Amino acid sequence: MDYAYKRRIKVWGRARVSNDPEVVARLMPKGYPAKGERAILFDVSAWDINCPQHIPQKIDLAEVAGAMAHLNARIAELETEIAALRAQLPGEAN
Numbered sequence: 001m002d003y004a005y006k007r008r009i010k011v012w013g014r015a016r017v018s019n020d021p022e023v024v025a026r027l028m029p030k031g032y033p034a035k036g037e038r039a040i041l042f043d044v045s046a047w048d049i050n051c052p053q054h055i056p057q058k059i060d061l062a063e064v065a066g067a068m069a070h071l072n073a074r075i076a077e078l079e080t081e082i083a084a085l086r087a088q089l090p091g092e093a094n
Contacts, residue, residue: 003058
């Protein structure tokens, strides 16, 4: 499921659990500190792309935080500029 871009793939098939240490080790990310105990392997018989109509659009919190930090910095910059411009107006108290 890709909530940000409203994409989803349906997969049909059969799953099986493997306790084979060699299979599990091959599937573990390099440098990952945890030890895998088992793997779920899928035999895919079909797949299809779903219509995005009913997929809610969700955005990652880190992306939102980054965008908000940029916006907050821009707001502070504009507020400083407004204060400086107001100070230049005739009759404004400093």
